[in-house]
Amino acid sequence: MRLHRHDGSFQRAADEKLRDAEGDHCLTCQSRPLSDLTLDAPTVPATPRQRVVQAGARVADVQRPTGDAAIVKLPLPAGSGFAFRLGQYAEVVMRDGQRRSYAMANRPDEEGFIEWHVRRVPNGRFSEHAHAKLKARDLLR
Numbered sequence: 654m655r656l657h658r659h660d661g662s663f664q665r666a667a668d669e670k671l672r673d674a675e676g677d678h679c680l681t682c683q684s685r686p687l688s689d690l691t692l693d694a695p696t697v698p699a700t701p702r703q704r705v706v707q708a709g710a711r712v713a714d715v716q717r718p719t720g721d722a723a724i725v726k727l728p729l730p731a732g733s734g735f736a737f738r739l740g741q742y743a744e745v746v747m748r749d750g751q752r753r754s755y756a757m758a759n760r761p762d763e764e765g766f767i768e769w770h771v772r773r774v775p776n777g778r779f780s781e782h783a784h785a786k787l788k789a790r791d792l793l794r
Contacts, residue, residue, distance in 0.1 A: 706730070706733050706735040707794075708730035708733045708735065708794075709730070709792050709793065709794040710727040710728060710729075710730055710792070710793055710794075711727075711728070711789075711790055711791065711792055711793075712725060712726070712727060712787060712788065712789050712790060712791045712792075712793060713726045713727060713728050713766060713789060714726040714789055715783070715787050715788055715789060717784065720773070721772055721773040721784075722770060722771070722772055722773070723770075723771045723773070723780075723783045723784050723787070724758075724768060724769070724770055724771075725755075725768065725769045725770075725771055725783060725787065726766055726767075726768050727766065727767050727768075727769075727793065728765055728766055729765045729766065729767060736761065737757055737761055737767065738761065739757075739760065739761070740756065741756070741757060742754045742755055742756040742757065743755060743757070743767065743769075745779050745793055745794070746794050747778060747779065751778060753777075753778060753779040753780075755769040755771065756769075757769070758770040771783040771784070
């Protein structure tokens with residue numbers, strides 16, 4: 654998704670072909686935030702009848718295939734009506750109320766799971782936890 658930066662700063666993609674000539678656009682899959690950001694997404698349409706689902710989920714599995722990546726698998730909350738489309742995300746709400754957003758890394762399927770690929774960020778609030786302590790059966794909200 655290509656977004657317009659409202660304020661804050663980010664590191665551009667290394668591949669020059671992915672850079673935007675105007676300088677204030679970013680490809681979120683190829684850019685890295687350097688500060689808190691506010692992004693405008695004018696091309697994202699409002700989706701009628703789509704509601705926000707707030708639900709906890711117990712971690713089904715955590716894999717750590719590399720030193721800086723964790724794969725977190727969560728079951729979709731039963732009876733919540735939660736469904737997702739490619740490109741959507743879910744938020745983790747931490748004990749102090751701070752939130753971290755993660756895009757679903759898998760396709761919607763009949764198995765009823767979502768999968769996040771969490772890159773370790775030094776001093777990252779959730780990413781450090783996902784790499785050091787998160788395990789199956791832990792509750793996330």
